[in-house]
Amino acid sequence: MTTTTEPVGVLLRSWRQRRRRSQLDVSLAAELSTRHLSCVETGRAKPSREMIRRLCDELDVPLRERNALYLAGGFAPVHPERALADLGAARAAVEAVLTGHEPNPALAVNVRWELLAANRAMGVFLGDVAGEPARQPLNVLRATLHPDGLAGRIRNLAQWRTHVVRRVRRQLERTSAAGLAELLAELESYPVPEADADELSPDASGHDLVVPLRLASEHGELALLYTTTVFGSPRDVTLDEIAIETFFPADPRTAELMRAAVAQAGLRGRPMR
Numbered sequence: 001m002t003t004t005t006e007p008v009g010v011l012l013r014s015w016r017q018r019r020r021r022s023q024l025d026v027s028l029a030a031e032l033s034t035r036h037l038s039c040v041e042t043g044r045a046k047p048s049r050e051m052i053r054r055l056c057d058e059l060d061v062p063l064r065e066r067n068a069l070y071l072a073g074g075f076a077p078v079h080p081e082r083a084l085a086d087l088g089a090a091r092a093a094v095e096a097v098l099t100g101h102e103p104n105p106a107l108a109v110n111v112r113w114e115l116l117a118a119n120r121a122m123g124v125f126l127g128d129v130a131g132e133p134a135r136q137p138l139n140v141l142r143a144t145l146h147p148d149g150l151a152g153r154i155r156n157l158a159q160w161r162t163h164v165v166r167r168v169r170r171q172l173e174r175t176s177a178a179g180l181a182e183l184l185a186e187l188e189s190y191p192v193p194e195a196d197a198d199e200l201s202p203d204a205s206g207h208d209l210v211v212p213l214r215l216a217s218e219h220g221e222l223a224l225l226y227t228t229t230v231f232g233s234p235r236d237v238t239l240d241e242i243a244i245e246t247f248f249p250a251d252p253r254t255a256e257l258m259r260a261a262v263a264q265a266g267l268r269g270r271p272m273r
Contacts, residue, residue, distance in 0.1 A: 008052065008072035013041040015059045018176070030054045049075045062111075062175050063240040081237035084108075084116050090231060090239050097229065101246050103262035105224075111171075111241035112179040113141045121262050124217060125150065140245075141168065141183065145190055155214040155221060158195035161187075163211055177241075212250040219261045223250035 006014075016026055023041075027034040032051065039045035047055070052073050056066045067077035084091055098106045098119040105125060107118035114137040118126070126143060133142055133149030143149045145161055154160055165187055172180040212223040224247045234240040249255035 006072060007043050008047060008069055008074075009041045009043045011065075011069050011072055012047070012052075012055055012059075015056075015061050015065075016041075018173070019059050021059070026055070026058055030058045047073055049073070053078075062177070063234065063237045065176065067237070079235060079237050079240075084238060084242075087236065087239060090236075090242075093231075094242070094244060097244050097246065103259045104247055104249065105258075106244060106246040107140065108242055108244045109140055110238075111175060111177040111243075112183060113139050113168075115140055116242065120265075121258070123265065124219075124258070124261050125215070139183065141187060145187055147191060150215070151190070151193075153216045155216060156195075156211075158193045159211060160213055161190070161193070213247075217257075217261070219257045220253070222254045222257060224248065224254065225250045 016023070023034050023037050027037040030037075030051075031054070036045060037055075040047045040051070049070065052066075052069055052075070055061075056069060061069065063079040064081075067079055070077050084094070087094075094108050094117060098108065098117060102119050102121045105119065105122040107122050108116040110116055115126075126138075126140075129138075129143045129149050131148055133146035135142075141164060144154070145151050145164060151157055151161075165184070168180065168184045168187060171177070172184055210225055212225055215222045215224065226245055226247045229244040229246065231239050231242065249258060
């Protein structure tokens, strides 16, 4: 849990400013007066537990940070934090998505991009990552962009690195999650590759809908799109921070290669952790 010595009003003001919302806008949405919100933010009034909840809902504060706000306001934390193995039906849902997505790769990560679970098809990418990029807990962005990780196999590395770094920067701005600033600094410290002709031309690879991950493999070059799935209306901190990344073939050739690779390796089965 995030710990802080800041007063609850200062924390609430920080989240309001992070969301680029005015006091008038937030007070109207949360059904309290602008004067009362101003008094809360400056420490002249103490918010109730219900007011903290309403303001957190309106400002879309992550559950981990909500617990910190409750503590700063003198209340017990509201949201529990369980291990993935203790999430019951939610854990079963994660496993169903991962196994059901084969022969294409999928993985579940926490807010710091540490690997929680993956289907066996993900071994096509992560199976041979070793050394510093594979240090535990395995961080999938470090494993992807580290010079000794998958970076040497990513054909559009400059393009993909820019996309990943921008994504982590936006995530840090939205969540203020502990560890993300350090991860972002590490990713930005990796060597910046020069973009090749294919990366500079949006039509060169034939993918004009989204930026694909173009990865060299022993089975041939793979072009992959991805989607992100999160749980709706979570009440547990762990669940709130889980994201499932599912990769899809960007062209028929990649689909055929992925089917062949998974069949050759005999990778079907329960998710790995």
